[in-house]
Amino acid sequence: MENNQYDPITMLNQMVSEPYYLFHFLAFFSYIPVRCSASQIISPHFSSHLLHREIQAALAFSVLTVVKMVKVEAWEAFIADTLFFAKIFLVGIALVMDYHLALWYTLVFLVIYILTQQPAYQGLGTSNQLTPLQLEALLTEGNTSRFWLVEFRALSSSTCVHTSRFFPELSITYSNKNLSFGIVDLGLFPNAAEKYGISLGSNEKLPTYILFENAVEVTRFPEVDLASNPPITKKLLCRHFELDRCLIDYINAK
Incomplete structure (x- = not known):
C-alpha cells in the first residue's frame, strides 16, 4: 500500500483530481492557445523577441526547479514552490506580450488562491x-x-x-x-x-x-x-x- 502512494501515475491522478492543481494546470496550459493566436497578429520582430524571453524564462524556471528539488525535503513544499515560480514567470511573459493579459493571469491566480487550497499529504503512516x-x-x-x-x-x-x-x-x-x-x-x-x-x-x-x-x-x-x-x-x-x-x-x- 505504501508503495502505491509514491507511484508516479497514482500521484499524477491524485493531483489532477484536486481542484488546486487542476486549476493551476489549466491556467498554465492556456498560454499555449493564447501564444498560438498571438503569433498570427504580432510582427515577426516582436515574435522573435518574445521567443527569446520565453527561452530565458524556461531556463531560469528549470534552474530554480532543480535547486528546489535538491534542497526541499517534502514533495508538497516542492510543488508549492514550483507553482509559485511558474506563476511569476507566466505573468512576466504575459506582461511582455500585453499588460492586459498579465492582469488577466494575475486575476485568475488570485481567484484560484481564494477558492482552492493545496491539499495536505493524506497518508498517516503508523500515526x-x-x-x-x-x-x-x-x-x-x-x-x-x-x-x-x-x-x-x-x-x-x-x-x-x-x-x-x-x-x-x-x-x-x-x-x-x-x-x-x-x-x-x-x-x-x-x-x-x-x-x-x-x-x-x-x-x-x-x-x-x-x-x-x-x-x-x-x-x-x-x-x-x-x-x-x-x-x-x-x-x-x-x-x-x-x-x-x-x-x-x-x-x-x-
Whole structure:
C-alpha cells in the first residue's frame, strides 16, 4: 500500500483530481492557445523577441526547479514552490506580450488562491488521527506507550501542508511499543490549542510537535521561549526529539 502512494501515475491522478492543481494546470496550459493566436497578429520582430524571453524564462524556471528539488525535503513544499515560480514567470511573459493579459493571469491566480487550497499529504503512516479527548485518554492510561510524539497542526497553515508528509514518514521508521505517534487537527479542535499552550494566531508556531512521557511534556518544537526557530525538516525533528536514540534504546531493551 505504501508503495502505491509514491507511484508516479497514482500521484499524477491524485493531483489532477484536486481542484488546486487542476486549476493551476489549466491556467498554465492556456498560454499555449493564447501564444498560438498571438503569433498570427504580432510582427515577426516582436515574435522573435518574445521567443527569446520565453527561452530565458524556461531556463531560469528549470534552474530554480532543480535547486528546489535538491534542497526541499517534502514533495508538497516542492510543488508549492514550483507553482509559485511558474506563476511569476507566466505573468512576466504575459506582461511582455500585453499588460492586459498579465492582469488577466494575475486575476485568475488570485481567484484560484481564494477558492482552492493545496491539499495536505493524506497518508498517516503508523500515526493516529486523534481528538483531544482521545489524546488525553491515551496519555493518562497506563497501558499505552511510554512516549507519545504528537503533531498539532491546522491545514489552513501553508507550513502545515508543506510539512504534512514528515510526520507519517517518521512514524513508519520510529514507531514501536514505547513510542507512538498522534496527530491533532487544531482546525477541527481549536480549544485544544490553549490547553497545550499553542498560539493559533502565529503561523510560525504551526505545526507544533510535543513529546510526552507518561502524560508529562518532555520537550516541544518550535520552542515557546525562542523568538525564531529553524525551518522544519525530518532531520531536525529526529535530532530534536532524539528519535534515533529512542529506537536504539527500544531495540537494546528487547
